[in-house]
Amino acid sequence: MNDDTPRYIWLGLGLLVVVVAALYARALGFGMTASYDDPNYLLFRPEVQNWWGVSWRQRLLTPKTGYPTVIPTFIYYHLRMVSSSMPSYFQSLHALNLGLHLSNIVIVFLLLRRWSSSHVAFIATALWALHPLNVEVTVWLTNLKTVLWGTCMLGGLLLWSIRLARSQREGSTWRFDAGIGLLFVIGVGCRPEMILLPLVLAVVSMYQRRSWRIPRDHFPLLGMLGGLSAAYLPLAVSGQESLVENVGAGSSHVWTKYYRFTCALELAARHYVVPISLDPEYYITYPGSWLETIPGLVIVLGLGCLMLGLALRRQIELLFPLIMGALFYGPYSQLKQLPRLTSDSYFYLPILMVTYFLVLAGYRYLQSTFDQGPRHQWALRVGAGVALVASLLFAGLTHQQVGRWRNVLALWGPVWQENSTVWRPYFHVARGLTKMGEWSQAREVLERGLPIFRKSRRYPHLLPEVYDHLGETQRAIDFAYEILQRHESPKPSHYVTYLELMAEHDISLNVEDDEVVTHTRRALEYFMTNRYWAYRPDKSVDVVAYASKYELTAPVADTLSREFQREQPHCLAWRLVGELPDETRRSLDVPPRPERCQTQQGPRDEEANGEHNP
Numbered sequence: 001m002n003d004d005t006p007r008y009i010w011l012g013l014g015l016l017v018v019v020v021a022a023l024y025a026r027a028l029g030f031g032m033t034a035s036y037d038d039p040n041y042l043l044f045r046p047e048v049q050n051w052w053g054v055s056w057r058q059r060l061l062t063p064k065t066g067y068p069t070v071i072p073t074f075i076y077y078h079l080r081m082v083s084s085s086m087p088s089y090f091q092s093l094h095a096l097n098l099g100l101h102l103s104n105i106v107i108v109f110l111l112l113r114r115w116s117s118s119h120v121a122f123i124a125t126a127l128w129a130l131h132p133l134n135v136e137v138t139v140w141l142t143n144l145k146t147v148l149w150g151t152c153m154l155g156g157l158l159l160w161s162i163r164l165a166r167s168q169r170e171g172s173t174w175r176f177d178a179g180i181g182l183l184f185v186i187g188v189g190c191r192p193e194m195i196l197l198p199l200v201l202a203v204v205s206m207y208q209r210r211s212w213r214i215p216r217d218h219f220p221l222l223g224m225l226g227g228l229s230a231a232y233l234p235l236a237v238s239g240q241e242s243l244v245e246n247v248g249a250g251s252s253h254v255w256t257k258y259y260r261f262t263c264a265l266e267l268a269a270r271h272y273v274v275p276i277s278l279d280p281e282y283y284i285t286y287p288g289s290w291l292e293t294i295p296g297l298v299i300v301l302g303l304g305c306l307m308l309g310l311a312l313r314r315q316i317e318l319l320f321p322l323i324m325g326a327l328f329y330g331p332y333s334q335l336k337q338l339p340r341l342t343s344d345s346y347f348y349l350p351i352l353m354v355t356y357f358l359v360l361a362g363y364r365y366l367q368s369t370f371d372q373g374p375r376h377q378w379a380l381r382v383g384a385g386v387a388l389v390a391s392l393l394f395a396g397l398t399h400q401q402v403g404r405w406r407n408v409l410a411l412w413g414p415v416w417q418e419n420s421t422v423w424r425p426y427f428h429v430a431r432g433l434t435k436m437g438e439w440s441q442a443r444e445v446l447e448r449g450l451p452i453f454r455k456s457r458r459y460p461h462l463l464p465e466v467y468d469h470l471g472e473t474q475r476a477i478d479f480a481y482e483i484l485q486r487h488e489s490p491k492p493s494h495y496v497t498y499l500e501l502m503a504e505h506d507i508s509l510n511v512e513d514d515e516v517v518t519h520t521r522r523a524l525e526y527f528m529t530n531r532y533w534a535y536r537p538d539k540s541v542d543v544v545a546y547a548s549k550y551e552l553t554a555p556v557a558d559t560l561s562r563e564f565q566r567e568q569p570h571c572l573a574w575r576l577v578g579e580l581p582d583e584t585r586r587s588l589d590v591p592p593r594p595e596r597c598q599t600q601q602g603p604r605d606e607e608a609n610g611e612h613n614p
Contacts, residue, residue: 005118012122013109017102020129023398024101027139028094030406031087034435037142040064042076042093044535051077060235067236071189072145093141100147101138105129107154108352114161115208115320116360123387124359128352130394132275135401136344143345145190150348152187152194156180160201164208177221184225192236193331195229198222200327207320262296268329269299271344272351275397278344278404279415318361325353359387408432416445423452427460434462439469457488464497477501484519495523496532500539503546511550524552528559534570544579553584564591571597 032038045064046054051074062069075096083089105125112121128134137143137150163176180201187194202222205214214222271278303322310319328349362383370379404411409432416425426449433442446453446463453459461483467476480498484490499520502509510516524547527533533540547553556576563573574593577585 005113009118009122013106013125016122016126016129017105019395020105021098021102023130023395024098024135024138024402027098027402027405028091030094030139031090032141033405033411034408034431036140036408038140041069041072041142042080042089045073047073048076048080067192068188069145069190071186072148075144090141093144094139097138097141097144097147100144100151101129101134104147104150104154107151107158111154111158111161112356114158114165115356116317117363119384120356120359120363123384124352124356126391127359127387127394128355130391130398131272131351131355132278132394132397132401133271133344133347133351135278135398135405136280137348139402139405140345146345146348149187149190149194152183152190153197153200153349156183156187156197157200157204159183160204161208164205173217180221181225184228188228188232192232193328195232195236196327196331198225198229200324201225203320203323203327207316210316259290259293262293262300264296265299266295268347268350269295272347272354275394275401277414277418278401279418280344280411318357318364321353321357321360325350325357328353408435421452423449423456423458423460426452427462430460430462430466434466434469439466442466443470454486457486459483459487459494461491461494461497464501468501473501473505473507477505477507481516481519492526492530492532495519495526496530499523499527499543499546500536503542504539506546509550520550521552521555525555528555533559533576534572537572540572540576541579544576548579548581548584551581553580556580557584557588561588564589568594 032042042048045062047058047062051059057063059073060068060070062073065073076093079092079096080089083092105128108128109121109125112124115121137146159176159179163173163180166173166176180197184194184197187197202214202218205218206212209215303326307319307322310316310322329346363380366379366383404414408428412425412428412432415422416429419425426445430442430445433439433445443463443466446460446466449460459479459482461480464476464480464483467473467479477498480494480501483494484498487494501507502520509520524543527540527543533543544553544556547556557580560573560576563569569591571594574590574597577588577590580588
């Protein structure tokens, strides 16, 4: 560590923070990315709508996200409560993400200057802070979990590095241990990957002490964190099984895993080295041709040989950031689903370590190649100039990439132009057009992509909504039914869309067609048991009346019977009872309507029940 950091380095760090803040400033006026995870993370989860009104299991495990995100969810709820409007809610979240990223820049510099010279630390920090790959982490609101996790991980590493230096001077360390423990708890509440912390701390300990042996005084903290990680892992994994099944990515075939891993690694390397077209490439198909795996395989073998060579030559200083990068990159298999490595937000800390390795390697090369003197100083200035040019290029690309996150249309438009044979861009561009009120254009985009949708058996559930909005009711219903018949794995929302269209327009149900009746009955079961009826008060009365007309009221009666057993039944339940046939209504044990529901002509009691219409 270099304690004598020149003043101009500190001034440069301040300027860097200002520049990054300016590059991201316009994102403060952006909303959420409607076709991504933002609605589910920020709006529609029960624990976001009413944190104190759900069970502790929902609060601590946030099952709908697939893994625990307790701290971000807690923040979402309280920011939503104090925000005067949705725009101000989104603005607060954008400001929080950006503030954390700026804090991480300072922490990164303070950390790296303990591992190398101030100049290396500053250059690596600048290249990392300005790299366009960090735009997705900072501007996508859902990634509060990632940027805050980064703060906790980096903060823990910084405190540990300080503790190691202090322990060598026999100073008190309990305050650092307590701080690391607190950051561990917060980080685990953001992303399960925080369970890496004890392993990462052990690696840092061996590196800074240049010894494979871990001192005895380190074991209490590392043992406690390791024990907590081992106990927490089953909880973190518990929500993954259903998530994997829903996205259809639970294949355990070795070839599928190998193919996806190598393709994802090639994509990561390409986005890092040439960050010109950072498309949201979540649509990598698999399994594919073995030829597509060659670039990723070359990267794996190249990195393996490089790390082995550095180990044999005892170049521990260069080997260390590569090991750290591998540790940060590994867990993004999402624990069960191997691997989901195609999101740029997974590279927040891995690219830091790669950048640090490249800057440090370049610095060491110049040091060893040029003797001390004018040539040495000249070479260092050339290296600094190259880093400056790279930083300026990154800054320009970051500015461009921030603009692409303004809305779904801006984000996916270039992908649609470049990858016209993949179904996702068509869907997301159309979704963006509907948000702008351009329904006819949305229909044109979706119909252009229909051959691709049908070939992949991934039908756009948005198209029935578009047809219905444009007054083409029969086409909407026909396509909604085609989804149920031919989609690779129809979801409850597909069934509900079909049912709502049938009920809203009172389309005659062909009771002699067993397949049609089966689909309609299943749709009604999803509508009632998944509580869609509570989220769609304007649709639910039509649906129940439609079910009563064709004697399909069993799911309705069962759901309402359970609803009336709740401590505070939804006010809509009494309204729905009135739509049931007399015989079914008499079979229910309907309690008196409570006073809180007496004045309501409509069905909702959102504040009492914590539910909102999505």
